[in-house]
Amino acid sequence: MDAPRLLVAWQDPRSRLIMPVGVLDQLSAGFSFAYLQRVLDIPGFRPLLGFEDLERRYESAELFPLFRQRLMDSRRSDYHRYLTILGLPEGAPALVVLGRSEGRRAGDSIFLMAEPKVDDEGxxxxxxxxxxxxxxxxxxxxxxxxxxxxxxxxxxxxxxxxxxxxxxxxxxxxxxxxxxxxxxxxxxxxxxxxxxxxxxxxxxxxxxxxxxxxxxxxxxxxxxxxxxxxxxxxxxxx
Incomplete structure (x- = not known):
């Protein structure tokens, strides 16, 4: 199961609008995150935790903490049920799980969305x-x-x-x-x-x-x- 490219979005606490702010991707040897240019025009937007530089591409061999903490620990006894709720098989890659669950946390303002698939025939x-x-x-x-x-x-x-x-x-x-x-x-x-x-x-x-x-x-x-x-x-x- 290929890991999708994930759109990272932020919800404005005042307007409640959900706005795309970055892209999380899987590399051959790790992960990358970069902000979208549109964040430079979002009033009141503050950099996400761990990604203070809006004009830098971040790369890491491990999934960044901000996103890793949105995953359920696979050692938990209810992890299998969690995957079943998401409609995913055992061993699903981290970005697949994040894309399906949208990486939600209670009281949080960050959302993730998997990029839809399009083949060569459209x-x-x-x-x-x-x-x-x-x-x-x-x-x-x-x-x-x-x-x-x-x-x-x-x-x-x-x-x-x-x-x-x-x-x-x-x-x-x-x-x-x-x-x-x-x-x-x-x-x-x-x-x-x-x-x-x-x-x-x-x-x-x-x-x-x-x-x-x-x-x-x-x-x-x-x-x-x-x-x-x-x-x-x-x-x-x-």
């Missing part, structure tokens, strides 16, 4: 958890009734007070939650090309955190030359 796929299920009345029971492979439908949420490009995930007309903000540009591109499908990949029991209740699988195609999290607007400072 076919693409991505697997991720639906966001905001706890904010949709009745979503809990509706999610519990879903089955793997069921087709889901996206609906524009143009009145969303935080992001007018927000996309709701629905089933039978019922709203279940939202596409993660960090994937919105990508999902809009895939939807516009046509032929996109989103299906239920995994439903976890109600005793897991809401952000890990419903995992979906997206498949489709992108326009020629498009790569998610790549291009001029995703350029790094180093």
């Amino acid at each position: 076919r693409t796929s991505a697997s991720f958890f639906v966001h905001g299920t706890r904010y949709k009345a009745g979503a809990e029971s509706r999610i519990s009734a879903l089955h793997e492979g069921e087709l889901l439908v996206l609906r524009d949420d143009k009145q969303n007070p935080v992001n007018s490009r927000a996309l709701l995930v629905t089933h039978g007309g019922d709203e279940l939650g939202w596409i993660p903000d960090l994937l919105l540009d990508y999902v809009h591109v895939v939807r516009d090309v046509g032929g996109m499908t989103i299906r239920v990949a995994q439903v976890n029991r109600g005793d897991v955190p809401p952000n890990l209740r419903l995992r979906v699988q997206l498949q489709g195609s992108v326009r020629e030359g498009y790569l998610p999290f790549r291009g001029e607007e995703w350029a790094t400072t180093a």
